[in-house]
Amino acid sequence: MQRILLFLYGLRALILFILLELIAFWFIFSYNSAQGAVFFNSSNRLAGGLLERKEAVVSYFYLGSVNEALAEKNARLLKRLEDLSPRDDSVTLDIDTLFRHSYEFWSAKVINNSLHLSQNHLTLNKGAEDGIRPGMGVFNEQGVVGRVKGVSRNFSTVISALHTDLLISSKIKSSNVFGSANWDGKNPKSAKLLYVPRHVNVQIGDTIVTSGYNAIFPEGLAVGYVSEVMPGSESAYLDISLELSTDFSKLTYVYLVDNTMKEELDSLQLQLDQRYDGQ
Template identity: 65%
Template sequence: MQRIFLFLYKIRAFLLFVLLEVIAIWMIASNNSQQGAAFFNSSNQFIGAILSAQNDVVEYFSLSSVNKSLVDKNAELLAELEKLRQPADSVFIELDSLLSSTFQFKGAKVINNSLRLTQNHLTINKGSNHGIKQGMGVFNEEGVVGRVKSVSKNYASIISLLHTELLISSKIKSNDVFGSTKWDGKNSKLAKLMYVPRHVVVEVGDKIVTSGYNAVFPEGIPIGTVIEIKPGPETNYLDITIELATDFSKISYVYLVENFQQQELDSLYQSTGVNYEQ
């Protein structure tokens, strides 16, 4: 502390000069309208630039909360869209207007993700306290991501589409032919569309989407695009390679979809011994 006082004492003349200059400038600006206007305009521009930079910094650090609110809002809009997409009957039934939508959507942030394993998983920052349940389908704005495997109070583990044991019930959008999408454990950008018969006409560029023939995903969520078709080796099915719609190396936020009728469908399939893809 003594050194600081000694340093200030040594430069006392300079500090006095600066103080007198500030007083002089203030007096000139206060007593002369022309110089005052120029001074205050300049100072306003300087302060405005500082405030603008400060605002940019604040906005940058608030992007996370902004993204979270956008994901939650999009989840609400997806639920509304699903209501509008309910297939219309040829005859209007008044009771239909009282039925609620089959699906409900929630948003969450991905906090962990693996890519290099043969059985990859993701972790999200929401769990049972937020209404997340085992078996819910998971997707993002690009396409299918996976399915919820296990849930704790505040977190959930998701089986990634990049998992060699996960099958997704799929269809070719152009002709409604059904199949199953499965990852072969090799390239994280590619997967196989299985069980499509050889007589089916499939073309490069065909879009693959969820079929809606299960209790997990609504119909029409993107899965990928056909990039290669070959005759299957010694089988009656085509060997179809698709490029996945979802870039798993850049997943930040996801949507989770709950089918209110899933438990009923699971019980029905279990009682009849039916095995179906998710």
């Protein structure tokens, strides 16, 4: 018995090495699943607090461009408001409340960002206490940014659109053809649009927007512009490259969106699925 223990003691470094590597790889694979352990990422209280403090110092350097973007967004919203507000000389009727208030919005500040790995994440300075929940969409005035992956009390971690596993349900604005935008891990300024059939006529410069189908993003948020169209190598789909409309290297403030009807939509979908499975 003593000999076995001595033998194991002699191998303690190897055993510890194997154990620690197993833990590390278990982290790697469990983190890539949909719901990662939130404690061990940048949204935990200690890391989030430190990052927020750093951001408080660094943010002064780009206040100018942030102000400019906000002013631009304001101008656009004012124009929308002008278009939507009723004129004095006309009569308006509220037809129906079906589409009213199906999305809720929050704003948050990006306190940590990466864009050069294959799987990039952001950290935001709002968490469960502010009403943020996993699965919400994240965007800014330029276009889509990502989807909330996990939240802690005061911070949240977001899967960036620059993440090779994130698919964003999108469509070509002019022709309403659907596809999925997906980052190919190469250039943080471009992405691919998948599953567009070959017969569709796609022009360079076409605008790609969110489709609103997966109920994460409202319909019509900018995703990017078509920069290249090639016939796919062997599949029935076109190989479309996008230029992303969001500049991920300059993310500062973002908006979060939650579809308040999502549960209803999902349960309806589920009912349908069960019904057709039953037949």
